[in-house]
Amino acid sequence: MITLHYSPSTASLVVHWLLIELGVPHELAKLDFDRNEQKSPEYLKINPAGVVPTLVVDGQVITESAAIVLHLADSYPAAALAPAIATPARASYYQWMFFMANTLQPAYRAWFYPTEPAGEANIDVAKEQARQRIEAAWARVAQHIEANGPYILGEKISAVDFMMTMLMRWSRNMPRPAHSWPALQAHAQRMKARPSFKEVYAREGLTDWT
Ligand SMILES: N[C@@H](CCC(=O)N[C@@H](CS)C(=O)NCC(=O)O)C(=O)O
Incomplete structure (x- = not known):
């Protein structure tokens, strides 16, 4: 199970885009920035910086958009979005x-x-x-x-x-x-x-x- 905590038009966009590009089944959990939901005590438990994106993959929390992008590209090699290691x-x-x-x-x-x-x-x-x-x-x-x-x-x-x-x-x-x-x-x-x-x-x- 993969859940993306996101807010439209923010740093979560690249993760959302890649999940679609790679055809990865996922759920979305939208945070309302106008209501400051990214700073709620509940969300801060998974992302202490209070920012998006956060990707939860089978219970593992991953933050930092670039790290998530690198991980997704490696996890779905059929799309060939990451060159071979040590090249x-x-x-x-x-x-x-x-x-x-x-x-x-x-x-x-x-x-x-x-x-x-x-x-x-x-x-x-x-x-x-x-x-x-x-x-x-x-x-x-x-x-x-x-x-x-x-x-x-x-x-x-x-x-x-x-x-x-x-x-x-x-x-x-x-x-x-x-x-x-x-x-x-x-x-x-x-x-x-x-x-x-x-x-x-x-x-x-x-x-x-x-
Ligand atoms: N280094 C973080 C930065 C994320 C970040 O700054 N996200 C912004 C949106 S683009 C955010 O969540 N801002 C809400 C806030 O700071 O309260 C990442 O790449 O994941």
Whole structure:
């Protein structure tokens, strides 16, 4: 039994999307952020950070979107979304997944939760720094895809492309959206054309950035 604790349009989107892409039977447990359900004592027992996603697989709790994505890709090898262990492709796969999780995600966190870096008094500075970090990161990914694409690992799609698409989406209302880089726009179009993307959009009730 697999249960995804999620909230629409958040970091749980990539997990939801992959569960659909991989054809994994699952249940959804929706958290209402407007009611702060992600901070309820009950939810904090399984995810002490009070964030989504949380995936519960046969009773085992797994948190951190990138970790869940890596685990799902390994667990369903028929989809070939993870290169073989100890190969050069696997090294690149780790590199880019960690880049998404360690460089882009914290910068987005600072953009969307700008009081966290240095309090209410420093929101503008926090947002400006986050914006610069996000744009610099996308410039680097765009350069890489332009030279080595169409996917992050070249000709073959991998789980990182799903993570990357979710993160590109997060910039859609920012001063410089990721899709304004032509190489990233082309990547996004490929990913959006997947039936699983349309399906996760339908299931989460999303309509923008199509
Ligand atoms: N590193 C975590 C970050 C998750 C995260 O920040 N999720 C946000 C939504 S995008 C969240 O749940 N925010 C609610 C809150 O902080 O109260 C992961 O990748 O799973």
